[in-house]
Amino acid sequence: MKNKWIRLIFAFGLVYAFSCEKELLTRADYADYTFASLDEKGGSWKPILLSGGNQISIPTPKDVSSDDYKNELAALKTAMANLTNDQKKAIEYWTNNPVLRWNEIALELAAKYNIIPQPNADGTYTLPDPANPSKYPQFPFAHPAYTSRALAYLSVAQFDGLVSAWHYKYTYNRKAPSDVDNSIIPAYAKTSLPAYPADGAVVAAASRDILTAMFPLEKEYLAAKATEHMSSLTWAGVNVKSDIDAGSTIGVEVAKVALARARTDGMSKAQTPKPISDSIKTAAFKRYGWQWDNMESPVRPVGLAPLFGKVKMWNVPNVEVVRPGPPPAPGSAEFNTAAKELQDIAKKITPEQRKIANWWSDGLGTYTPPGHWNRYVKDLLIEYKFNPLRSARTFAYLNMAVMDAGVSCWDTKYYYHYPRPIQAIPGFKTILGTPNFPAYTSGHSTFSAAASEVVAYVFPNEAQKARAWADEAAESRILGGIHYRFDAEVGITQGKNVAQYSLNRAKQDGAE
Amino acid sequence: MKNHFQYILVLAVLLSQLGAVFAQTPSDDLMMKKREICLAASYETGSWNQYWEGTRLRENANIGTFSREIIMPMFAYGITDKINLLAGVPYIATDATGGQLVGAKGLQDLGIAVKAELFNRQVGPGKVSFLTTAGFSFPVSNYLSDYMPFSIGLKTREVTLRGILQYRFDNGIYARGAFAHLWRGQSKVERDYYYNNGSYYSEWMDVPNALNYHGAVGVWLFNNSLKLEANYMAVHCLSGDDIRIYNAPQPTNKMSFDQVGFFGQYYFKGIKAIQGLGILAYYSKVIDGRNMGKFQSVGAGVTYQFKL
Numbered sequence: 021m022k023n024k025w026i027r028l029i030f031a032f033g034l035v036y037a038f039s040c041e042k043e044l045l046t047r048a049d050y051a052d053y054t055f056a057s058l059d060e061k062g063g064s065w066k067p068i069l070l071s072g073g074n075q076i077s078i079p080t081p082k083d084v085s086s087d088d089y090k091n092e093l094a095a096l097k098t099a100m101a102n103l104t105n106d107q108k109k110a111i112e113y114w115t116n117n118p119v120l121r122w123n124e125i126a127l128e129l130a131a132k133y134n135i136i137p138q139p140n141a142d143g144t145y146t147l148p149d150p151a152n153p154s155k156y157p158q159f160p161f162a163h164p165a166y167t168s169r170a171l172a173y174l175s176v177a178q179f180d181g182l183v184s185a186w187h188y189k190y191t192y193n194r195k196a197p198s199d200v201d202n203s204i205i206p207a208y209a210k211t212s213l214p215a216y217p218a219d220g221a222v223v224a225a226a227s228r229d230i231l232t233a234m235f236p237l238e239k240e241y242l243a244a245k246a247t248e249h250m251s252s253l254t255w256a257g258v259n260v261k262s263d264i265d266a267g268s269t270i271g272v273e274v275a276k277v278a279l280a281r282a283r284t285d286g287m288s289k290a291q292t293p294k295p296i297s298d299s300i301k302t303a304a305f306k307r308y309g310w311q312w313d314n315m316e317s318p319v320r321p322v323g324l325a326p327l328f329g330k331v332k333m334w335n336v337p338n339v340e341v342v343r344p345g346p347p348p349a350p351g352s353a354e355f356n357t358a359a360k361e362l363q364d365i366a367k368k369i370t371p372e373q374r375k376i377a378n379w380w381s382d383g384l385g386t387y388t389p390p391g392h393w394n395r396y397v398k399d400l401l402i403e404y405k406f407n408p409l410r411s412a413r414t415f416a417y418l419n420m421a422v423m424d425a426g427v428s429c430w431d432t433k434y435y436y437h438y439p440r441p442i443q444a445i446p447g448f449k450t451i452l453g454t455p456n457f458p459a460y461t462s463g464h465s466t467f468s469a470a471a472s473e474v475v476a477y478v479f480p481n482e483a484q485k486a487r488a489w490a491d492e493a494a495e496s497r498i499l500g501g502i503h504y505r506f507d508a509e510v511g512i513t514q515g516k517n518v519a520q521y522s523l524n525r526a527k528q529d530g531a532e
Numbered sequence: 533m534k535n536h537f538q539y540i541l542v543l544a545v546l547l548s549q550l551g552a553v554f555a556q557t558p559s560d561d562l563m564m565k566k567r568e569i570c571l572a573a574s575y576e577t578g579s580w581n582q583y584w585e586g587t588r589l590r591e592n593a594n595i596g597t598f599s600r601e602i603i604m605p606m607f608a609y610g611i612t613d614k615i616n617l618l619a620g621v622p623y624i625a626t627d628a629t630g631g632q633l634v635g636a637k638g639l640q641d642l643g644i645a646v647k648a649e650l651f652n653r654q655v656g657p658g659k660v661s662f663l664t665t666a667g668f669s670f671p672v673s674n675y676l677s678d679y680m681p682f683s684i685g686l687k688t689r690e691v692t693l694r695g696i697l698q699y700r701f702d703n704g705i706y707a708r709g710a711f712a713h714l715w716r717g718q719s720k721v722e723r724d725y726y727y728n729n730g731s732y733y734s735e736w737m738d739v740p741n742a743l744n745y746h747g748a749v750g751v752w753l754f755n756n757s758l759k760l761e762a763n764y765m766a767v768h769c770l771s772g773d774d775i776r777i778y779n780a781p782q783p784t785n786k787m788s789f790d791q792v793g794f795f796g797q798y799y800f801k802g803i804k805a806i807q808g809l810g811i812l813a814y815y816s817k818v819i820d821g822r823n824m825g826k827f828q829s830v831g832a833g834v835t836y837q838f839k840l
Binding site for chain 2: 041042044045046047048124127128131132135137138156157315316317318366371374375378379381382384385386387391392395442448449450451453
């Protein structure tokens with residue numbers, strides 16, 4: 021009798037507790053797909069950093085009738101006939117649009133490295149040192165500004181590399197292995213895209229080299245990923261060795277060009293020493309009579325990347341042209357209205373408001389707001405079946421616009437040096453952590469508005485939804501108590517303005 | 533044996549997804565008679581100013597001293613002399629002296645459990661008893677688990693199966709041990725990406741299962757009116773990740789702790805006007821942990837018991 025009771029309750033409980041267990045995805049759930057278009061003219065599109073698709077040179081490929089090619093084809097067939105389970109998994113993982121996977125890897129690294137340095141025992145702070153990346157605090161601290169830049173270089177290198185690949189594909193028109201030997205059944209949707217050079221290898225090599233520069237401690241992890249990716253092209257039956265070698269050459273060369281720009285774009289000076297940071301603060305105080313202060317314990321002596329606003333922009337001629345006017349002075353009627361709104365929300369936040377605040381928070385330990393938008397765009401690229409070249413183009417314009425938005429926003433933040441609500445409103449507490457930089461304008465709003473404009477341009481059917489998301493992301497910071505409404509509203513306008521510069525360029529790159 | 537608030541404390545373990553943080557005697561040998569009811573309420577306050585980040589004990593000035601208050605109404609009922617039904621739901625409020633994050637408060641999880649005495653026999657100079665408890669709990673409010681350390685709970689369903697073994701000498705001295713397995717489900721959070729030693733694209737977080745150990749020695753005095761006990765209790769998660777340096781905890785963490793405590797209770801047996809009334813008080817201190825605050829807590833409660 022009693023045993024039965026116990027068993028019944030226990031069995032019921034187990035079923036109840038686990039009846040709704042969700043499968044937890046660790047990556048985008050997509051398989052290879054047939055591309056909506058091949059963009060045969062893609063080799064003539066205007067790249068971002070290269071002069072054109074022919075700037076990087078690769079060897080003229082051997083003809084498919086040559087012995088060299090036949091040997092390579094035989095090696096491919098042997099590999100395909102002896103696939104291990106791990107090799108089959110690699111084929112499934114990388115798919116025929118690996119641009120998406122490398123973007124996903126970048127987001128994961130951003131989340132892994134988005135950890136803020138802790139104070140030392142004596143109350144001081146040590147900054148990550150790119151010259152000694154493994155020493156705590158590890159380099160990098162992948163905050164939103166850092167991540168926006170890493171993603172921009174990644175996407176630009178992928179895009180330029182693929183323009184180059186497309187140029188040679190349609191210059192040489194070397195067939196895919198399965199078109200040379202019809203006994204070969206490729207693992208991916210069949211396409212008439214010429215095989216030389218391997219677009220997958222371009223993406224693998226360029227992504228590896230850019231991400232290794234951005235996340236130096238991941239060098240070995242990234243090298244292993246790239247090696248597996250390149251090998252998978254043969255295992256999948258889509259590229260022979262010389263396709264892959266030529267693609268790899270383009271990837272390596274285009275990454276060099278991108279990283280040469282990165283070395284001199286001003287990022288290394290963005291995190292200033294305290295005297296410079298103090299002088300920036302003093303200048304703002306002289307100009308406007310207010311200043312932002314870090315409210316942490318112990319106080320962080322320098323805000324996050326005070327000179328990120330001076331980093332070289334991609335498509336805006338100079339940062340001043342997109343700098344908004346000043347915010348209302350603390351204590352003014354307009355300020356008091358905005359402050360009261362925050363206090364009213366905090367007093368009685370609804371479950372819906374709390375969810376919006378958390379949904380867009382993308383704070384420490386996550387892929388940041390730029391990462392969030394990349395993730396959404398990745399899903400759209402899959403939905404719209406974009407080929408790798410057009411995917412890379414979309415990410416390139418997205419991430420240039422987002423990084424430019426970040427540079428502009430940071431310029432504004434440190435130019436006006438405006439206090440956060442927890443500083444300006446006595447006793448105010450929040451449900452989100454307040455970031456270590458001035459309030460005006462809101463980074464989330466600026467990043468998101470810029471991102472949504474690029475989405476609206478590339479996917480007109482998604483424009484309304486994307487802009488609504490950007491508005492919600494902006495609102496989320498008000499609901500979280502860490503931004504005033506004017507930070508968010510001006511940030512949205514600023515992000516839209518900044519994005520236009522990238523979109524004007526996109527409209528003239530030959531892809532329309 | 534007419535004291536029943538232990539049920540409550542058993543229940544507190546079943547209910548608390550932090551794993552009986554606020555239960556001083558999570559398991560014992562006591563059973564209510566058929567058709568007896570026990571109503572109880574307790575108040576607990578606890579705090580910490582250090583926490584384990586992984587296995588490293590640290591401070592954080594942006595939290596300062598963290599505090600938690602719990603009000604716990606409970607109910608127990610004797611279905612038969614050998615089978616009891618237990619239920620309860622805590623109201624929890626959290627706060628901190630440092631930083632600018634606001635505390636959380638609300639009703640946590642409703643727990644329901646059945647406890648059965650499977651064995652009770654005189655062996656030598658005392659009695660051996662063996663009992664088992666099966667329970668489950670589920671969140672009853674829209675609190676957020678992904679707001680640690682302020683979250684009031686892990687916001688997931690939990691199933692517990694516990695075995696309790698006690699030897700009680702006829703002179704009132706006893707020793708008891710209990711072992712439980714806690715199966716936890718997933719917790720829905722308010723974002724669809726998080727990092728748990730890798731990317732997760734989901735609104736759900738896996739909350740690790742755990743084992744719960746308990747040991748106690750004590751004595752009943754004054755004709756079974758006063759009970760004094762020293763106890764040890766531990767919850768060890770079976771999986772989970774560690775809090776990353778200076779990062780916030782999250783429900784996927786491997787949260788474990790060991791604590792020691794004292795417990796006392798008194799029944800007003802001789803006074804007819806307050807027949808059925810009892811009081812209790814306890815203290816506990818976490819002595820080791822992982823991804824948990826180093827809590828010290830005190831609690832007190834009243835119980836009232838009657839027959840239908």
